[in-house]
Amino acid sequence: MNVLLGLILVGVSFGAMAQDKISNFLGMEFVQIKAGEFLMGSPEVELGRREDERQHPVLISKNFWLQTTEVTRKQWVTLMQGDPSSHRNCGQQCPVNRVKFEWIQAFIEKLNQQDTQYSYHLPTEAQWEYAARAGTKTPFSTGKCLKASHANFKALDPYGECEVGARAKGPKPVASYQANHWGLFDMHGNVWEMVSDYYGEYPTTKVTDPEGPKVGERRVLRGSSWFSGQTMARSASRLNAKNDIAGFRLVAKAK
Numbered sequence: 001m002n003v004l005l006g007l008i009l010v011g012v013s014f015g016a017m018a019q020d021k022i023s024n025f026l027g028m029e030f031v032q033i034k035a036g037e038f039l040m041g042s043p044e045v046e047l048g049r050r051e052d053e054r055q056h057p058v059l060i061s062k063n064f065w066l067q068t069t070e071v072t073r074k075q076w077v078t079l080m081q082g083d084p085s086s087h088r089n090c091g092q093q094c095p096v097n098r099v100k101f102e103w104i105q106a107f108i109e110k111l112n113q114q115d116t117q118y119s120y121h122l123p124t125e126a127q128w129e130y131a132a133r134a135g136t137k138t139p140f141s142t143g144k145c146l147k148a149s150h151a152n153f154k155a156l157d158p159y160g161e162c163e164v165g166a167r168a169k170g171p172k173p174v175a176s177y178q179a180n181h182w183g184l185f186d187m188h189g190n191v192w193e194m195v196s197d198y199y200g201e202y203p204t205t206k207v208t209d210p211e212g213p214k215v216g217e218r219r220v221l222r223g224s225s226w227f228s229g230q231t232m233a234r235s236a237s238r239l240n241a242k243n244d245i246a247g248f249r250l251v252a253k254a255k
Contacts, residue, residue: 021183022065022252024115026075030065030252031183033131040129041202041236046139047160048231052238057206058126066123066131067249069174069185070095070193071107079110084244086171093173095247097191101219104194104248111250120250122196125238126210127251128222132187132235134180139234141180146188146230151177153189157229168226188233191247192221199240221246 023029041055074092076099077083084098099107104122112119123131133141140146148155148165152172155165168189175185198216212220218240224233231237 021068024118024252026078026111028071028075028250028252029068030250031068033060033064033066033127033182035060035063036130038130038133038135039137040126042139042234046234046236048139048234049236050238052201052240053236054202054204056202056204058130058210059206059208060127060130061209064123064127065252066127066184067251068179068183070191070247070249072096072174076107079114080107090171091173094171095174095186095191097171097247098244099194099246099248101194101243108250117255119253119255121253122194122248123251124209124211125195125197125220125222126207128193128195129235131182131184132180132223134182134184134187136181136235139236140188140230141235142188146233149177151186151189151233152226153224153233154227154229157231159230162230171226187223187235189224189228190226191223192225192239192241192245193223194243194246194248195220195222199238219243 020032037059039055040058042049042053043055072093073083073085073096076096085096086098108120138144142150145162147163152168154167156167158164171191179185180187197212197220199218199220200213221239221241
């Protein structure tokens with residue numbers, strides 16, 4: 001079978017929208033995230049909250065297909081020349097990281113060229129947080145605390161009365177920990193993930209399918225990493241930082 005035919009569906013056709021997981025020729029898996037409404041940002045009483053996390057209602061009006069893991073080094077080098085990742089000894093199933101937005105766009109362009117049925121793009125910040133929360137309203141999808149057994153992060157930093165663990169030594173292969181309730185891995189920790197939005201202030205009223213500011217200097221990074229503590233790993237945490245330290249995951253869409 002020609003691997004460039006597009007996404008390989010399991011059991012039923014994509015068009016029927018009855019399948020909740022799909023995969024493509026690079027081994028990327030996508031899970032269907034159902035439309036819905038949630039409170040984006042964090043309540044004022046949340047430990048570790050920052051001023052840029054103003055809580056506001058958001059409607060995600062359409063279902064979308066989000067990659068279950070971060071893009072791996074193996075997937076990256078299949079389409080791109082060179083591997084910018086740190087910790088090369090981690091292996092090919094570790095997430096690619098230290099990639100710039102322009103490099104990610106080049107990867108997406110090549111992927112789109114090789115798949116005639118489906119297109120790919122970065123998730124918006126709202127899509128990312130909605131999926132990371134997986135229906136929860138707590139600081140983490142795991143509840144009020146994130147344990148070292150839940151994710152790859154710097155567990156030695158105290159966070160309230162949560163259990164203190166060890167310092168992570170580097171990124172780990174994707175899906176090394178249990179997925180959240182919606183089947184997504186490593187939404188807390190491992191490597192920072194770039195989203196499509198420029199960094200900016202949140203709105204004060206309810207919004208539908210927000211895409212962030214139209215222009216800006218830097219993109220938003222989400223999800224934290226192996227070298228950050230629980231505060232940065234919260235579902236609402238945002239990072240306005242240089243874009244050469246991030247990994248990413250993609251959204252798949254029928255062309």
